[in-house]
Amino acid sequence: xxxxxxxxxxxxxxxxxxxxxxxKLFAGLVFVxxxxxxxxxxxxxxxxxxxxxxxxxxxxRLSPLTLLKRAMGILPFALLMLLSAAFSRLxxxxxxxxxxxxxxxxxxxxxxxxxxxxxxxxxxxxxxxVPRKLVMFLAFLYRYAAVLGKEIVRAExxxxxxxxxxxxxxxxxxxxxxxxxxxIRSYERAERVYAAMLARGFxxxxxxxxxxxxxxxxxxxxxxxxxxxxxVRWGRI
Amino acid sequence: xxxxxxxxxxxxxxxxGTTALRDITLRIGEGERVAVIGPNGAGKSTLFFxxxxxxxxxxxxxxxxEKVSNETLYSIRRAVGLVFQDPNDQLFMPTVFEDVAFGxxxxxxxxxxxxxxxERSLRQVxxxxxxxxxxxxxxxxQRKKVALACVLALEPKILAFDEPSSGLDPRSRRVLIExxxxxxxxxxxxxxxxxxxxxxxxxxxxxxxxxIVYEGNVPDVFGQEMxxxxxxxxxxxxxxxx
Numbered sequence: 001x002x003x004x005x006x007x008x009x010x011x012x013x014x015x016x017x018x019x020x021x022x023x024k025l026f027a028g029l030v031f032v033x034x035x036x037x038x039x040x041x042x043x044x045x046x047x048x049x050x051x052x053x054x055x056x057x058x059x060x061r062l063s064p065l066t067l068l069k070r071a072m073g074i075l076p077f078a079l080l081m082l083l084s085a086a087f088s089r090l091x092x093x094x095x096x097x098x099x100x101x102x103x104x105x106x107x108x109x110x111x112x113x114x115x116x117x118x119x120x121x122x123x124x125x126x127x128x129x130v131p132r133k134l135v136m137f138l139a140f141l142y143r144y145a146a147v148l149g150k151e152i153v154r155a156e157x158x159x160x161x162x163x164x165x166x167x168x169x170x171x172x173x174x175x176x177x178x179x180x181x182x183x184i185r186s187y188e189r190a191e192r193v194y195a196a197m198l199a200r201g202f203x204x205x206x207x208x209x210x211x212x213x214x215x216x217x218x219x220x221x222x223x224x225x226x227x228x229x230x231x232v233r234w235g236r237i
Numbered sequence: 238x239x240x241x242x243x244x245x246x247x248x249x250x251x252x253x254g255t256t257a258l259r260d261i262t263l264r265i266g267e268g269e270r271v272a273v274i275g276p277n278g279a280g281k282s283t284l285f286f287x288x289x290x291x292x293x294x295x296x297x298x299x300x301x302x303e304k305v306s307n308e309t310l311y312s313i314r315r316a317v318g319l320v321f322q323d324p325n326d327q328l329f330m331p332t333v334f335e336d337v338a339f340g341x342x343x344x345x346x347x348x349x350x351x352x353x354x355x356e357r358s359l360r361q362v363x364x365x366x367x368x369x370x371x372x373x374x375x376x377x378x379q380r381k382k383v384a385l386a387c388v389l390a391l392e393p394k395i396l397a398f399d400e401p402s403s404g405l406d407p408r409s410r411r412v413l414i415e416x417x418x419x420x421x422x423x424x425x426x427x428x429x430x431x432x433x434x435x436x437x438x439x440x441x442x443x444x445x446x447x448x449i450v451y452e453g454n455v456p457d458v459f460g461q462e463m464x465x466x467x468x469x470x471x472x473x474x475x476x477x478x479x
Contacts, residue, residue: 007371117371118331119331119371139331140329142331143328143329143330143331144329146373147325147373189325192326193329195286195291195326196319196321196326196327196329197339198291198314199291199314199318199319200340200343200387200388200391201311201315201340201344202339203343
């Protein structure tokens with residue numbers, strides 16, 4: 001496990017990477033919304049939606065394999081949806097539609113996260129008036145997931161170095177102790193972090209700065225992507 | 238030398254009943270560099286948390302002739318900058334820029350002023366160009382520098398460092414010492430690194446069991462081997478064998 005395990009962003013210098021995160025987030029969410037609201041897919045929609053994602057993939061110079069690997073973390077949930085659809089006795093065509101919608105939505109959001117550093121996404125959310133506390137919560141989660149990840153690795157090493165039982169599954173039953181220790185450490189760290197925030201003048205209100213810039217390139221991107229999406233959604237062949 | 242910081246009869250008990258500070262009285266002159274040394278659990282860090290009002294014990298603390306109280310917290314925190322032992326506790330924002338900007342933005346500085354302070358303090362610690370980086374992608378030494386920049390951006394009059402050299406390799410430690418020598422502020426350092434104290438500080442305060450047991454000039458303190466030993470300390474390596 002490395003310290004970058006939870007970072008989806010893949011750095012490159014492409015037009016997709018340089019766009020304002022708000023425009024990417026907007027385009028991504030509009031894409032997901034449109035896909036989810038499409039019923040009885042035509043050939044144009046079946047080919048058009050994946051083609052739009054493929055175009056972004058090319059624009060961002062990302063390989064399909066990287067995208068697939070990134071999406072693998074969420075795709076099992078799509079399969080769960082498929083399972084629930086199967087139990088609901090939906091027709092085969094409808095089940096495929098549910099699966100396709102889930103896959104395309106996951107791919108779209110994975111593309112947004114792979115071309116936008118997470119801190120920029122947080123800024124975009126903040127400037128799109130998502131509640132400040134929620135954004136702050138996500139920011140802490142992002143910042144301290146890496147720290148906690150390292151602590152887990154260290155705790156696991158310490159645990160393994162003192163594990164002598166031949167049957168590892170018996171040792172796993174004691175993992176609760178490790179988890180409890182990590183919980184206490186995290187709680188203590190939270191207190192120290194809060195003290196650090198107070199020491200720098202924190203008074204329950206999160207200050208904000210406008211660090212994003214929505215330029216003409218973003219306007220062009222949003223217009224073209226919306227137009228293409230509209231053509232795919234309402235077009236006829 | 239006028240006093241910039243005065244602690245009078247300060248005592249503090251943690252909620253679990255542990256007495257951390259007992260009747261601490263201390264005066265720090267403007268521009269002084271003072272080391273607070275002592276064994277683990279002596280109360281050094283707890284004392285530092287009182288200096289900017291993060292912890293509030295019994296007794297009185299005066300910073301620049303202003304008593305620490307609810308009404309003065311804003312100006313006290315502006316005057317006293319705390320640099321934590323573990324930079325992971327201090328760097329809590331997603332990027333270096335936002336972390337360094339956190340204090341100035343809270344102070345109500347304008348956007349131009351914030352940008353200016355961030356740029357200046359990062360340049361001061363040699364971390365210019367790291368604004369967009371994520372703290373967990375930095376090395377420990379770099380994180381310590383950014384943590385220091387976070388405090389320098391507040392332009393405090395007093396800097397209190399908790400174990401500044403812990404975890405640093407010899408070269409980074411030397412760079413840190415040379416950097417601290419250039420700072421014009423009043424400096425307080427809680428540390429076990431007695432060679433750093435010898436190199437940097439004029440005065441040393443020994444704490445043990447929540448009390449100040451001795452204070453004096455650094456050569457005087459380090460000349461008393463028995464005193465050091467009785468409080469879990471030993472002479473700096475560079476003085477041993479003399």
